[in-house]
Amino acid sequence: MGNNNVIIKLEDISKDYDLGEVVVKALKKSNLQMKEGEVALLMGPSGAGKTTLLSIMGLLLRPTTGKIYFADKIYDKKTRQKILTDTRRKSIGFIFQAFNLVKSLTVVQNVEIMYKIGQLEKMGYKEKCKEILEMLNMGHRLDHLPKNLSGGERQRVAIARALINDPELIMADEPTGNLDSENGRIIGEYFQQIAKERGTTILIATHDDRLKFCADRIIRMEDGSILNHEHSRNKDE
Amino acid sequence: MVNLTIRDLFHQKGKFIMVILGLSVSMFLVQYSAGMYNGVLVQSTDPLDRFEFNVWVKTEGDDHFFTGSPINDTTYEIIKKMSDIEEAERLIFTGANFETEDYVVDITLIGYELDSDRIEPWDIYKGDVDDLEDDNTIIVDESILNNFPDLRVGDKVDVGEAEMEIVGFCRNTKFMFNSYAWASIESAQNVAPYYGNWSTSIGVELEDGYDIDDFEDDLDEMYDLELIEELEVFTKEELKENTHTMIINEGGLGGAIYILVGLGFFVAMIIITVVMYQTIQEKIPEFGTLKAIGASKNFLNKILLGQVFILITLSFILGTVLAFIFGALGGSAGIPILLDVFSSIGIYLAYLGVGILCSLFSVSKVHRIDPAIVFKG
Numbered sequence: 001m002g003n004n005n006v007i008i009k010l011e012d013i014s015k016d017y018d019l020g021e022v023v024v025k026a027l028k029k030s031n032l033q034m035k036e037g038e039v040a041l042l043m044g045p046s047g048a049g050k051t052t053l054l055s056i057m058g059l060l061l062r063p064t065t066g067k068i069y070f071a072d073k074i075y076d077k078k079t080r081q082k083i084l085t086d087t088r089r090k091s092i093g094f095i096f097q098a099f100n101l102v103k104s105l106t107v108v109q110n111v112e113i114m115y116k117i118g119q120l121e122k123m124g125y126k127e128k129c130k131e132i133l134e135m136l137n138m139g140h141r142l143d144h145l146p147k148n149l150s151g152g153e154r155q156r157v158a159i160a161r162a163l164i165n166d167p168e169l170i171m172a173d174e175p176t177g178n179l180d181s182e183n184g185r186i187i188g189e190y191f192q193q194i195a196k197e198r199g200t201t202i203l204i205a206t207h208d209d210r211l212k213f214c215a216d217r218i219i220r221m222e223d224g225s226i227l228n229h230e231h232s233r234n235k236d237e
Numbered sequence: 238m239v240n241l242t243i244r245d246l247f248h249q250k251g252k253f254i255m256v257i258l259g260l261s262v263s264m265f266l267v268q269y270s271a272g273m274y275n276g277v278l279v280q281s282t283d284p285l286d287r288f289e290f291n292v293w294v295k296t297e298g299d300d301h302f303f304t305g306s307p308i309n310d311t312t313y314e315i316i317k318k319m320s321d322i323e324e325a326e327r328l329i330f331t332g333a334n335f336e337t338e339d340y341v342v343d344i345t346l347i348g349y350e351l352d353s354d355r356i357e358p359w360d361i362y363k364g365d366v367d368d369l370e371d372d373n374t375i376i377v378d379e380s381i382l383n384n385f386p387d388l389r390v391g392d393k394v395d396v397g398e399a400e401m402e403i404v405g406f407c408r409n410t411k412f413m414f415n416s417y418a419w420a421s422i423e424s425a426q427n428v429a430p431y432y433g434n435w436s437t438s439i440g441v442e443l444e445d446g447y448d449i450d451d452f453e454d455d456l457d458e459m460y461d462l463e464l465i466e467e468l469e470v471f472t473k474e475e476l477k478e479n480t481h482t483m484i485i486n487e488g489g490l491g492g493a494i495y496i497l498v499g500l501g502f503f504v505a506m507i508i509i510t511v512v513m514y515q516t517i518q519e520k521i522p523e524f525g526t527l528k529a530i531g532a533s534k535n536f537l538n539k540i541l542l543g544q545v546f547i548l549i550t551l552s553f554i555l556g557t558v559l560a561f562i563f564g565a566l567g568g569s570a571g572i573p574i575l576l577d578v579f580s581s582i583g584i585y586l587a588y589l590g591v592g593i594l595c596s597l598f599s600v601s602k603v604h605r606i607d608p609a610i611v612f613k614g
Contacts, residue, residue, distance in 0.1 A: 051612045060609040089531020096611055100526040104248035117532045173612045
């Protein structure tokens with residue numbers, strides 16, 4: 001890709017939804033790059049295209065036009081589903097507003113499932129799962145079910161699940177949307193820590209201004225277009 | 238290691254129990270029906286299996302063991318003296334009325350040569366087979382006591398046109414609710430004296446080198462010469478098969494069993510289809526998440542089909558236990574239930590096949606879930 005600490009690059013990406021009589025341009029031709037270890041907020045009003053951009057960058061959606069350069073591969077509208085799935089599993093972590101933990105699995109099992117999905121039950125994986133949960137202050141809740149956890153605790157488990165495979169990129173959609181301010185702040189601090197210590201690139205779609213402190217950059221969107229990028233003034237350097 | 242298949246299945250215990258119960262009843266129904274089918278057929282030709290003749294002669298038109306148009310003893314004597322016949326014995330196997338002052342039931346009367354090495358009653362627990370040497374004596378199966386609880390050795394009963402004295406009781410000589418009564422061939426002939434000296438079938442042992450086709454040709458020749466009546470020859474296996482076919486088709490066993498088995502499978506299909514569809518509907522977000530974080534189609538297939546496998550297997554075990562319990566109860570009430578390993582394995586595999594087919598719609602629905610739904614717009 002030329003610049004060797006650019007983790008992901010979007011080139012002329014657009015996304016249209018053909019609804020029969022109407023074609024909705026959810027994302028107009030956009031370009032974006034993110035660097036290793038960068039935390040960026042994706043902000044804008046509802047319908048701005050944040051989720052669409054997030055989904056395309058997370059390889060959940062194929063773009064209508066354009067290319068994505070990531071993990072030594074190029075992805076476009078013709079990329080096979082299996083390749084997208086494999087890359088997501090190996091290189092991308094996801095954090096959702098509703099946490100999306102598996103209700104029937106305990107805290108530690110919700111993290112271990114990433115190994116099961118990847119068929120990577122190698123030696124020491126259980127210890128690694130516990131370590132990462134302890135790092136996120138969930139070591140005392142390993143055998144609890146999600147229904148017995150607070151919102152903040154569930155999100156920490158979701159972060160552990162997103163991190164366990166050492167992804168290069170994390171996509172977070174309104175990660176603090178269901179949390180109070182204190183827990184939201186804690187989650188933001190974790191993002192900072194993860195990006196700094198692991199070099200993970202994190203893109204957060206959010207309406208929550210309180211997360212600006214953890215971001216290196218704020219990307220503003222409106223009507224399917226990226227308007228501007230601004231460096232976050234609230235972040236401690 | 239996490240086993241999402243099992244934990245997901247047991248997460249809703251109430252639903253799991255209801256599904257297992259439903260499927261178990263379905264499997265019990267099918268297993269019990271199959272057991273009844275096997276049991277009735279095996280019991281119907283039990284005498285043929287025990288009587289050590291591999292070739293049987295019957296009147297033309299009688300193609301199974303239960304029918305018995307009379308064969309004249311003259312014919313029997315001619316066959317017995319044929320040069321390539323090692324041994325021949327006549328047998329009466331016929332229905333008859335068994336009557337006391339109070340009650341009458343249908344039985345099957347078996348009249349045989351008392352000096353036979355190949356045909357005799359089994360499981361005698363009162364009296365002795367030698368007691369049949371007296372005229373008009375019978376040894377009767379204990380199941381007759383269900384209708385005549387006061388019967389004893391020494392009692393006299395009417396069997397057809399003859400008055401017979403009970404000289405003994407035996408066990409396990411019956412077909413369904415029809416008791417067998419054993420008598421000498423001469424005593425049995427008295428049941429229908431208007432036939433003269435008769436039997437309903439002739440068991441034959443052919444000499445080496447003389448096969449059934451040769452035997453049949455020779456009988457046809459003698460018939461053409463009007464030496465004997467028109468006869469038909471069967472191997473033991475042919476006669477058994479014909480008897481089974483008769484019971485299945487004319488006896489109504491086939492129709493009843495097919496309905497029960499069809500009902501059992503239909504119930505299972507409904508349960509599995511509905512349960513799997515409901516599971517998918519409830520877990521769309523969960524499956525969407527799994528797809529988003531990188532679960533492959535194979536991984537998702539294993540979860541869903543694994544659940545079907547566990548449900549079917551556990552239900553099969555419970556259904557089989559129920560079938561054995563009710564089979565034992567049915568056996569004691571006169572209904573022969575024969576559960577065998579091969580039938581059970583076949584039923585299990587059929588259920589697995591049905592289960593997988595019925596869950597394919599749900600599996601395909603999971604494959605069509607768009608992983609992007611995990612992000613709210």
